[in-house]
Amino acid sequence: MDLKYLNTFKTIVEEGSFSKAAEKLNYTQSTITFQIGQLEQELSSQLFEKIGRRMVLTKAGSQLVPYVNDVLTSVDRMRYFENDLAQFQGNLNIGIAETQLCYKMPDILKAFHQQAPNARLLLRSMNCYDIRDELLNGTLDLGVFYEDVGGFGSNLTTYRLGEYPVILVASPEISKDCSDFITPDRNISISFIINEANCIFRQMFEQYLRERSIMIDHTIELWSIPTIKNLVKNNVGISFLPKFAVQEELDCGELVEIPTDLVNTKISAVCGHHKNKWISPLMQAFIDLCVKLK
Template sequence: MDFKYLYTFKTIVEEGSFIKAAAKLNYTQSTITFQMGQMEQELSTKLFEKIGRRMMLTKAGKQLVPYVNDVLTSVNKMRYFENDLAECQGDLQIGIAETQLCYKMPPILKEFHQQAPNARLFLRSMNCYDIRDELINGTLDIGVFYENVSGYGSNLITIPMGTFPIILVASPETKNRYPDFITPDQKIPISFIINEPNSIFRQLFERYIREKSILLDHTIELWSIPTIKNLVKSSVGISFLPKFSVQEELDRGELVEIPTDLFNVQVSAVCGYHKNKWISPLMQAFIDLCTAK
């Protein structure tokens, strides 16, 4: 059987449809259909069935998934046989929390590129919950995220990368106008500027102001941490971010910390992968760089 059929089958399972798999593999949909037809013919069994408008795995298709994964893992191992890291040409799919990607990972990525110049990193700035889920379902090789998301049980192996305080920040002007985020039962006419609802930082601060019965004006939801910081510096609102991500602005006096009753609130970064994942030399090199003390 042609190995590319196995890769196609695995991609369909990961992407959830023939159309998405075709886009990822740069195939036409007819090519995907042909390859799966050939695979079904060679195995003498039906792997997919059409339910409504979707192609779903049959019982035989579901049973085949772990065997395909085992074969492709073995093929990947052979590719690294007797190769040193500088010669490796493999790919790594990596999801990284945005604050880590912006402020902690650049030196690691630079060092990895120097160690393995022929490797290809497919990096994605992702929400920590999505990183967790994609590590569990196998669409990511490695994730750098905050373990505060929990919910992965024994499915993932995680290695600590550090614990970081989170602080409430504002411009000096904003702090002068609204210095009190401790007294309960008050309305503060300022915006909270943060990223999407599943942000760990957002969830922690919103829980705090609910418990304090502090009502803010409204929330400005953005995806870019640098943009959030620029708006906060311009006195548009406040934000709640890891201290390392705003340290330069604090040092320059562009941002200041506003005291809260959130004593010693922290996030813990980890480098994680699925417990059943084969650790290639490239993966091991990346993990070692992430977790070096």
């Protein structure tokens, strides 16, 4: 039995369609169809059936899924066995929330590089919802994200890294003109500078504004936290960020905290992986450093 047929089957299940699996694996759709046909022939069972426009798993296909996962996990372990494990060789795919990547991970990444100089870290700065989803479908080995996104139940194994307050900040000059974010039913002429719509702390603050019936002029949507802070320092608007991300600016007076009724609002960072993921030596080394140096 050809292992690539099993990998194709697993990818179709994860991606939800033959076409998406073909795109991910860089195959033509006819190649995908041929490989599944060969697998069905070897197993003497139909694995997919067409319902409407969708190809869905048959009962036999559903029963095959855990067996395929076990086989491919075992193959993954064998690949690591072939390497000199003492040297921590191999690739590690990690998605990291940008605030964590900028302000919490440099020491961890430095220590990991010293411990595993022959490893290849494939890092991506990602939205926490995307990290969660890619951990669930197996695209990422590990994720460092805010568990406040929810939606993963017991499907992910997580290791707590810390709980952090989130605060509203502005430049000292801007804070004089928009110091009241507590009184409800107000229109405040100021720009809110923040990450894209799925940013967890943006969602927290926007929910607060809705509950207080507080309206602000408009939102400036950026990806880079350093850029957001720079604009806030230069009187362009306000932002709602984890306190650790703005602590240096608060200490030197470039930014000030604006009071709100979001008392004790915190977000919880975790390092996580799929519960069925085999923990390679590289993964364990990274997890251990995250927990130790958090």
